[in-house]
Amino acid sequence: MNYFLTEEQEMIKELAARIADEKIAPVALEYDHEGKFPHDIMQYLAQSDLCGVYIEEKYGGLGGGVFEMALVVEELSRACGGIALAFAGTGLGAFPIILFGSEDQKQKYLPDIASGKKLAAFGLTEADAGSDAAGIRTTAVLDGDSYVLNGTKQWITNGGEADIYTVVACTNRSKGARGFSAFIVEKGTPGFSFGKKEDKMGIRASCTRELIFEDCRIPKENLLAREGMGFIVAMKTLDRTRPGVAAQALGIATGAFNAALKYSRERVQFGQTISSFQAVQHMLADMAIQIEASRCLVYQTCRHVDSGAKDISKESAMAKVMASDTAMKVTVDAVQIMGGYGYMREYPVEKMMRDAKITQIYEGTNQIQRNVIALELIKQASKV
C-alpha cells in the first residue's frame, strides 16, 4: 500500500531497513540469548543520522517528528524489537526535553542525543506506582541552588546505558499529582546509581534497571518546565511516544509475518507446501489484514500528532492498543504456522512472540489505554 511518504521519510525508512537487514538481523538471536546491549548498532544509526530524526535541525537533528521516529522504530523492530528499544527508549527520554525544555536545556542535551553520542531514558514507574502513576514516592526537595532527590524508579528502559535521564518526582506531596515535577539527571551524578539488570521474557537486548537516588543533588536548572508540571510533562510525553510503541509492535508483527509466509512456501507436508492448505492461507490473510490495518492507524496517528493537534491522547492510545494486540496475535499465529520449528529458539518467531508481549504492557497497559479511550469518548459525547 502506498502511504505517500515524503522523499525524506522514504530515505529514512530505507536506511533504517538497511540497518535492520544488514546489521541487526544477523545478530538478533545472539543479542537476545545473551542479553547484549546494542551500543554497536546505535553507532550505525548515529553514522546514518537516524538518531536525530525527531529532533529539530538547530539541535543537530533532521527536523522530523513522531512519524519519522516511528518509521525508524518499525523498520528496526522487524529485525529485533529489543534492539530497536535502545533507539525508542531514547526518544522517550528526549521528548520531555523537546516538549518542555528551556532553550538552554535543549542546547545542552539535544545535540548529543541527535548525534547518537548519548542515549536517554525516562523514569516514571516505581514499585508501587505502575498504572497508577500518581502513586510515585520519589521526592525532590529544593535546597539552595539544587534539588535533592530520594527514591527508586523501577524497570527503566536504557537504565545504566543512557547518559541523560528525565525523572518525575514529588516536590509537594500534599498536592498529589499536581505536586510532581520533572527533572533532568545526568549519569555520574553523586547519589545516583543503578539496580541490577532485570531478567526478562522478551526484548532481552534492551536493558531494564532501577534508578536509585540517595541524596542525589542536581542543579536547580535541571527542573523541566515549572514545579508542579511533572505529571503533565509525563502524560504529554507518553501521548507522543505511544505511536512509537505501536510502531515497535508493527515491526515485530511484520517480521513474524514475513518469516511465517516464507516458511509456509518452503515446508512440505502431505506432498505439498503447507501454503496450499486453506487453513494456513486464511491465517496468513488474517495476519496481513491486521498488520495493514494497524499500519494505517499508526501512520495516520503519527501524522495527526505531528500536525500539532491538541487532542491526541485517544488516537495515540488507539494506535498503541491496535498495533500491540495485532503483534501478539500475529506472532502467536506465526509460531503456529511454523509448528515445532516455530517453537524452537533457533528460529526467530519464538523470540518475536516473547518480544510482542511487552508492547501490550508498557507505556500504559492496554487496559489503561482502553480506559483513556472510553473516558475520552464519553467526555466528547457529553459535550454534544
Add this chain to the structure above:
Amino acid sequence: MNVIVCVKQVPGTNEVKMNKETNTIIRESAEAIINPFDEYAIEEGVRIKENTDGSVTVLSMGIPQVADLLRETIAVGVDNAVLLSDKAFAGADSLATAYALSMGVKKIGKYDLIICGKQATDGDTAQVGPSLAEKLGIPHTTYVRKIEQITENYIRCQRMTEDGYEVIEMPLPAVITVVKEINEPRLPSIKGKLKAKKTEVMVYNADDIGADKNLCGLKGSPTQVVKTFVPEHEISGEIIEGTSREQAQKLVQKLMSMQFMTCK
C-alpha cells in the same frame, strides 16, 4: 590530501547478459551497482580525506546512467563525481579503459593518491589499476589490505600475499588497489543523501579530456574476445550412508580404491 577513487558499474545480479556480436557485457539491462570492491576503495579514500583534510573525487568511465550511481557515493562522504561518457569509449578492454581514466585523471588535475578496487566482479581482470599507473607513469601497489602511513610524500602499505603480507613504501602520487580486508564501508547518512541529491556529476566526453579516439573503446582495445561461454560443471556427488563408523570405513575404502590414499 586529494584522493581519486576509480569506480565501475557492474551488474548487480549473477545473470550477466552478453552482446553476442561484440562479446561484451550488455550493461543497460541488468540492475546496476557499484563494483563491490570499489566500495572499500571509496571508504578508504574518505577516511584519508577525513584524517588529512582534502577531497575525494570518484571517477568512472561508463554509460550516462552511471551518473546516478556516482551521485550516491556523495552520501558516504565523497566530494566530487566525474563521469567519462562517450560512444567512443564503448567496448573498451582494460587497456583502453586505463587510457581513458588516465586522461580523466589529468583533467581532474591535482591528486596525491588514486585508489581502485582490486578487481571488478564482472570482468575479474584486476588489470585497470596497474595499467592506469603505467599510463600515468606513477608507481602502484595491488591488493592493499592496510595503509600503515600516508604523508605528503609517501605511502606505506601492507600488500596481501597468499601466505601473509609485504610492507611496501612508494612515493606519491601513486595508485593502490585494495582488498576487502582493508575496512568496513560505512552506510550512507541522511544528510549525505540529501546533499547527493543536489550534487551535479561532471560528465566529460572524449574531446573534453583530450583523448585520442583511436586509443579509446573497441578501437583502442587490443584484446579481442573470440568467444565467451559459461563453463558447465558436472559434479556428481555420492552420499555415504550408515553409522559414523560405517561411513568412515566406506570412505576410506573408496579413497583407497581411487588411489587417493594408500595403506601401509
